[in-house]
Amino acid sequence: MAYQTIRGTFDVLPDAHSSGGSEIPGSSAWRHVEGVVRGVMERFAFEEVRTPVIEPLELVARGVGGTTDIVQKEMFTVERTKETYVLRPEVTAPVMRAYLQHHLDQRGGAQRLYYLGPCFRAERPQKGRFRQFHQFGTELLGSDDPRADAEVIANMRAVYDAFGVTNTRLRLNTLGDAADRPAYRDALRQYFEPHADVLSDTSRQRLETNPLRILDTKDPDERALLADAPKLPDFVGDEALAHYETVKTLLDGLGVPYVEDPLLVRGLDYYTRTVFELESDALGAQGALCAGGRYDGLAQAVGSKRPVPAVGYAAGIERLFIALEDEGYAFPAPPRPDVFLVCLGDAAEAAGFGIAQTLRQAGLAVDFALGGRSMKAQMKAADRSQAGYSVILGEDELAQGVAQVRDLGESEQRAVPIGRLAVELVRETAA
Template identity: 85%
Template sequence: MAYQTIRGTFDILPDAHSSGGSTIQGAAAWRWVEGVVRDAMARFAFEEIRTPVLEPLELVARGVGGTTDIVQKEMFVVERSKESYVLRPEVTAPVMRAYLEHHLEQRGGAQRLYYIGPCFRAERPQKGRYRQFHQFGTELLGSDDPRADAEVIANLRAIYDAFGITGTRLRLNTLGDAADRPAFRDALRAYFAPHADVLSATSRQRLEANPLRILDTKDERERTLLADAPRITDFIGDDARAHYDALKGLLDGLGVPYVEDPLLVRGLDYYTRTVFELESDALGAQGALAAGGRYDGLAQAVGSKKPVPAVGYAAGIERLFIALAEQEVVLPEAPRPDVFLVCLGDAAEAAGFGLAQTLRRAGLAVDFALGGRSMKAQMKAADRSQAAVAVILGDDELTAGVAQVRDLGASAQRTVPIDQLALALTRDAP
């Protein structure tokens, strides 16, 4: 039986390839993306954190929210020894767990953390949406200062600017504080109840469990109803309103454009006050490149005795690649060797094996063929490798203590003493 990747997952290979009708970029492009993200994070003084992909089920259920689609429909659950675990569907709750477990507040000041890694959701695979997908993001924990909100948004904007992504929109809203929510929920229920026959089965369930989720609908009939629906901004308290006004002032001062969207609620229950989403037309109906907000109540939801003010975002790497392709950004390809050794005969193969290690210690990338192949076959392999030069060793060269160095681009060839090869090739290397 020929095994294949599970539906909704993919391999990252040395070169780009097609999987499920989508182009999956090669490993070099992924490393480049991660490098750009890490450089931007360093400029904002964010430090990397890595959490396990396997987390307690209760952590995710309590952190993300029991009424969310993630908890109700999309988690990959693992049962073992009467314990339930989940492949993490997002990283914010795990980062908060790590913050609390390791008492990171004792490091002093607000903690600026970032992550890069895979997440898992049992969704229907489609363009830019997979069952194993990859995210990068920030979590700024320990500050309720509006500048923290502005800082993570500025960081998000800086990263997409570094990639050269244009044509994006930053949507912004406030959800107020937890105390503001009940009155807004009641107002939404009162508004939508007479229209229950128009609502989908999913939205009718949300009407009872969490009517804010209806504001996130993509159903066109339901979106028509939203035009006259109550707005959260009519229910928020003075503190939340002052926080939101301060944030908008900070973004205006930084020259970060945004569009206020009173219907933006996000799909996770832990958000309070600020929520935001960065959209791109390149992604179609599911247009979010990244999204986030403030989640001051999350720490207590997952067991902390004290609140931990926090704000952050998550960004999809697969969706970033779609936007990069739309903008025709040229991505790095698999690295090519500097040198390809062509060895003719047993003695040359033995000498060439040691020579490869010598050249590598000098900082050169070296490849060679295995299995005693003919010179013609080895030269074809050298051409396929796209190495800069081929170093040819045979019995005559070994006797004379030299090697033939052939420029594979210009087809020029010269003779170089073997003991001077490393110096000559490193001098010529770009």
């Protein structure tokens, strides 16, 4: 029986292909996207951090929240001796763990960190959702300055601007401070309890554990109830409101458009003040390209003795690809070799193998056929490779100490001394 990829996962191949009903871009497109993201991060002076894909279960449960669907239904766990680990479902809690473990605050000032990498959730695969998926994001740790919030949002917007993704909406809200939350929870319970018969089983459970999460519902009947539900900004204190107004003023000054949404929440206790989400119509009902907010309570939730103000966002790369397809984004052509060696006969193959290494040491990308193929087959392979030049080497060329260099674009050919191949080809490819 042939082995297959696990449902909800996929291979990234040199060429684009279909997997589980989804179109998977080729590896050069992935490298291009990652390169653009890294370029934006570097312009904003964010530094890369890489954390393990496996973390302690308790860290993730505390970081994400014990009542969330991620923790209750969607984590891949691994038991080893007496410990339970989890394949990370997100990267914010691991980055905070790294910040605390390695005392990154001692580097001085706020830490601007970003990441790229795979995450794992045991959810039903669908458009833009996989069991292994890939995220990029930023975490700005150690500052409660409203400029940090605006900086992270500006960074997020700059990523999508770099790709020309324009069909988006930025939703913005404030959750206030932790002290503002209990009164709002009580108001939500009082509002939803008379309508409990309309709520789904999940929302009725959330009504008891964390009613803010009902505001995330996609159920049409529950969405209708939200129109008259209490609005969080009405319960936010003056200090948090002033922070929010400053963030909006900063975004206005940068020309970053947004829509205020009083129903936008992050239903975890450690989230405070600014929250935001970038949506795209290209993704259908599950329209979020990325989301984030301020999470000043996370450090203490994962064991810190003192708070660490922080703000960040996470974005799905697979979802970005869907948005790029919707925009008709033109990816650069995959890299091609500079030279394709065509070797005829055993002696030429032996000499060509060494010549290939010499050309590579000179900085050229070189390919050649294996298996003693005919000249016709090798020239077809050279055409398929889209190399700029072919270098043809046979018994006659070896005897004369030359190689035939053919410009595959112009079909022009000339003899070049083998000792000058590297110099000539480097000059030609640079022209």
